Every structure is written in structure tokens, then in C-alpha cells.
Amino acid sequence: MDKLQPFLQAMEEGNVEKITTLLEPFLLQENPDAQYELADIFSQYGYLQEALKILEHLEFLFPEENQLKIDQAQLLLEMDKEDEALDLLTSVDKSAEAYPQALLTLADYYQMIGLYEVAEQKINEAIALIPNEPLLLYAKGELLFETGRYLEAARIMEELLPVQETIPAVDLSLKLAEIYSAGAAYEEAIPYYTEALKKEVAPDVLFHAAYASFQVQHYSTAINHLENLLGMDPDYFSAYMLLAEANAMLENNEEALKAIEDGIARDEFEKEYYLFAGKISLKLGRVKEAEKFLREAIALDPEYMDAIFTLTSLLSKEEQDEDMIELYETLKKDQFEWSSMYPFLASAYERLEIYEKAYEFYKLAYTELKEDAQFLEKYFYFLLEDGKREEAMGVVALLQKLDPENSTWFEMSE
Structure with missing residues (x-):
């Protein structure tokens, strides 16, 4: 390592000129093992x-060493010199000991560019040569996982569990958890997440374990994972929403509101936090707080339909008719108009006894709500009160079709 120290220092300094100066005598004087080690360090x-x-220098010295061709090909692929890399890989003789590795490198390349069938062919060819090689089987499992063949991928990974140690830097328990989760088999994923957490408690693993637990309605477990996660990393933003939702599913509404407010304190520009806070505040009966949260969500995104509809429903229920109209006019100034607001606006203007505007919005809503019996009933009585009997007849005819068992509509038409 002493001989490599000047190179390490030059790399830390970013001094390419110094590296070039040092490299020429090194290739002439040092032994091939030291040179190969330096090539690996350069690559890292x-x-x-x-x-x-x-590597080119070493291949000149040892032309029969196919591993040097594979190493060069891997570097060339990183450098986007695919043609040169493929030439080297395909030049490896089929009888060579390194041929399966060349096939695996080719498979990696084809997988990277989306030619999955070709990649699988190369891996299968390598497995035929070395049937029980864990690294080849793992590579096939990864390919199957990437192409959405989750059950096949899981079967291979489970077969590899007894030889886990032969696959460096891979946690097969975590990989299986990821595969099962990707296939929405959350119940099967949970034991593997549990096993992975015994080895290392990492934020990402905690989050995905919590998500899997949430999906199978193990809400208390999800909450426990998420609280541990946020204790480790308070800036893991997506954990706040999931924690709030898990608490809400258990009707722990105060805890749900606190979780989402903690999220807002960390990320004040996440509109979904404000919408959730608004909805949970409504469940708690805190109407003014709910309105405040919903308005903040809309301020972040003036076309946030879910927040607009929730706020519109709130204002209508509370009969805050002037606020409702003001909200609509503000949105309209921003070139946003949403027909779902029309029935609410019609009712607001009717309560304010501004009948001309109420009629305008009833008519606008009518074009889309001809199969909504509840709306049609309100519209019918409005038209009767406003003296528009002929239009009311048209509405009552629709009500007769929608609700033929209700004699009221037949009596009304008579």
C-alpha cells in the first residue's frame, strides 16, 4: 500500500497531471498484482x-487472461463506449473459465438498455454452464424482479437464503421484502422486513416495513416503526403522512393531527399535509382550524381539487355563503373554474335570496347532474318557487325515471 500512497494523495488533491507523471514509471517498475490493485482503486x-x-497494459503482458478483457469492458460501459466493450466481451472464448462472467456482464448491459429477453438469455446460458452459482442465480432473480415477475424472483431469492454469505453486500431478507412488497404481497413481505431490521435498523427499511404493515391493517406496528424512524431522522418527510394516516385508522385523531402538524413544521410547502390536517380537524369538530388548513393547501396549489371540494363542502355545511362565493371568484380570477362547485354556489345564492344568480348556477350544474336525484329534487323545488313551472316539469320527468317508486313525483306532474 505504501507504493500506492502517492496515487491516493494525488487523487484526493484531484491532481490528474501528477497521477499521469507517477503512472508511467509505476507500470514499468511495479509487479502486476500491485498494478491490478491500483486499477481497482482508480475505478472506485x-x-x-x-x-x-x-488494464490495457496488463492485457499486453498477459493476453491469455480473459478477466482483464471483462474488467476493461466494464470500464468501457461506464464510459459509454458500448461498441468497444461488446467487442471485448464477445471475444472471450466459450471454453474460457471467465466466459460465464462475460455472459453476466453482457446481461447487465442488455438489462441496462431494456433488452430484458436478451439479458435473460445470457444469464440462462451462464447458469447452464455453472448451474448452482449463487451470483448468477441472484442476477437472474434481480432481472425477474425488475421485469415484474415477482413470484419467480422470490422463489429464486428464497432458494439462495441458505447461501446468503456467498453473495457479498446483499441482504436477501431485505431483497425478498422488497420483491413481495412490489408485488403487493405485503403479508409475505413483513417477516422479511422483521428479519432485515434485526440486522440493521435503517430509515428506509423502517418506512417500507411500516408501509407494508399499514397495507395489512397492522396499524399499531406501522406507528411503532414510523416513530422509531422519525426519532432517527426527523426530516424523513413521507413518514409524517403515513404516521398520521395510521393513527387516523385507529381513530387516534389527536395523534393524527399532531403527526401531520409535525410534518408541516418540517415541510411547509407540502399541500397534502394541509389537506389531511383540514380533514382530520373536521373529524375533531374544529371547523375554523380545518378551514385555515384547507385554504393554505389551496394557496399552495390553486387547482388542488380535493382541497377545493373539501373547503366548498365545509363552507356550504356551515352556510358561509359569502365566503363560498368569494372563494369561487378568487379561483375564477386565476383562470380556474370547476363545475363541481356549481350546485354549492346555487344553494349559496338561493340562501342569500339572489335568485337570478342561483338560477344561473343551477342551470350550469344541471347539465352534469341529470342523474343525481338529490340535486334534481332541490332544483325542482327552486324552479317551482321561482315560477318556472315548465322547466320544473322537465326536471320532475327525470326524477320519475330515477325514482319510479316515489309517488311524489307523479303527483307533482299532475
């Missing part, structure tokens, strides 16, 4: 051109 630090130069 991102000095791909320098690593490639060493």
Missing part, C-alpha cells in the same frame, strides 16, 4: 481512463 475513485490504461 472514478479515474476510469487511468484504470483502463493499466
Whole structure:
């Protein structure tokens, strides 16, 4: 390592010129093992051109070493020199010991560019040569996972569990949890998340374990995972919404509101937090707080339909008719108009006894709500009160079709 120290120092300094100066005598004087080690270090630090130069030098010395061709090909792929890389990989003889690795590298390349069938063919060819090689089986499992064949991928990964240690830097329990979750098999994923958390308690693992638990209605478990996660990383923003939802499912509405308010304190520009806070405040009977949250959601996104509809419903229920009209006029100024507001506006103007405007919005709503019996009933009585009997007849005819068992509508038409 002492011989490599000047290179490490030059890389830390980012001094490419110094590296080039050091490299020439190093290739002439040092043994091949040290040179290969330096190529690996260059590759790790991102000095791909320098690593490639060493490997080319070594291949000149040892032309029969196919591993050097594969190493070069991997670097060339990173450097977007696919043609040169493919030439090297396809030049590896089928009888060579390194041929399965060349096939695996080709499979990685084809998988990367989306040619999954070709990638699978290459992996299958390699497995035929070395049937029980864990790394090849793992590569096939990853490919199946990426292409959405979750059950096949899970079967392979489960078969590999007894030889977990032969696949470096891979936690097969976590991989299986991810595969089952991706296939919406959350019940099957949970034991693997539990196993993975025994090895390492990491924020991402806690979140996904919580999400899987939430999906199978294990809300208390989800809450426990999320509280642990936020204790580790208070800026894991997506955890706040899931924690709030899990508490809401258990009717822990105060805790749900606190969780989402904590989320807002961390990320004040997330409109979904404000919408959820508005809805949970309504469940708690805190109408003014709910209105405030909903208005903040709309301020962040003036076309946020869910928030607009929730606020509109709130204002209508509370008969805050002038506020309702003001909301509509504000949205209209921003070039946003939504027909779902029309029936609420019609009722608001009717309560305010501004009948001309009420009639205008009833008519606008009528074009889309001809199969909504509740709306048609309100519209019918409005038309009767306003003396528009002929139009009322048209509405009552629709009510007769929608609710033929209700004799009221037949009596009204007579």
C-alpha cells in the first residue's frame, strides 16, 4: 500500500497531471498484482481512463487472461463506449473459465438498455454452464424482479437464503421484502422486513416495513416503526403522512393531527399535509382550524381539487355563503373554474335570496347532474318557487325515471 500512497494523495488533491507523471514509471517498475490493485482503486475513485490504461497494459503482458478483457469492458460501459466493450466481451472464448462472467456482464448491459429477453438469455446460458452459482442465480432473480415477475424472483431469492454469505453486500431478507412488497404481497413481505431490521435498523427499511404493515391493517406496528424512524431522522418527510394516516385508522385523531402538524413544521410547502390536517380537524369538530388548513393547501396549489371540494363542502355545511362565493371568484380570477362547485354556489345564492344568480348556477350544474336525484329534487323545488313551472316539469320527468317508486313525483306532474 505504501507504493500506492502517492496515487491516493494525488487523487484526493484531484491532481490528474501528477497521477499521469507517477503512472508511467509505476507500470514499468511495479509487479502486476500491485498494478491490478491500483486499477481497482482508480475505478472506485472514478479515474476510469487511468484504470483502463493499466488494464490495457496488463492485457499486453498477459493476453491469455480473459478477466482483464471483462474488467476493461466494464470500464468501457461506464464510459459509454458500448461498441468497444461488446467487442471485448464477445471475444472471450466459450471454453474460457471467465466466459460465464462475460455472459453476466453482457446481461447487465442488455438489462441496462431494456433488452430484458436478451439479458435473460445470457444469464440462462451462464447458469447452464455453472448451474448452482449463487451470483448468477441472484442476477437472474434481480432481472425477474425488475421485469415484474415477482413470484419467480422470490422463489429464486428464497432458494439462495441458505447461501446468503456467498453473495457479498446483499441482504436477501431485505431483497425478498422488497420483491413481495412490489408485488403487493405485503403479508409475505413483513417477516422479511422483521428479519432485515434485526440486522440493521435503517430509515428506509423502517418506512417500507411500516408501509407494508399499514397495507395489512397492522396499524399499531406501522406507528411503532414510523416513530422509531422519525426519532432517527426527523426530516424523513413521507413518514409524517403515513404516521398520521395510521393513527387516523385507529381513530387516534389527536395523534393524527399532531403527526401531520409535525410534518408541516418540517415541510411547509407540502399541500397534502394541509389537506389531511383540514380533514382530520373536521373529524375533531374544529371547523375554523380545518378551514385555515384547507385554504393554505389551496394557496399552495390553486387547482388542488380535493382541497377545493373539501373547503366548498365545509363552507356550504356551515352556510358561509359569502365566503363560498368569494372563494369561487378568487379561483375564477386565476383562470380556474370547476363545475363541481356549481350546485354549492346555487344553494349559496338561493340562501342569500339572489335568485337570478342561483338560477344561473343551477342551470350550469344541471347539465352534469341529470342523474343525481338529490340535486334534481332541490332544483325542482327552486324552479317551482321561482315560477318556472315548465322547466320544473322537465326536471320532475327525470326524477320519475330515477325514482319510479316515489309517488311524489307523479303527483307533482299532475
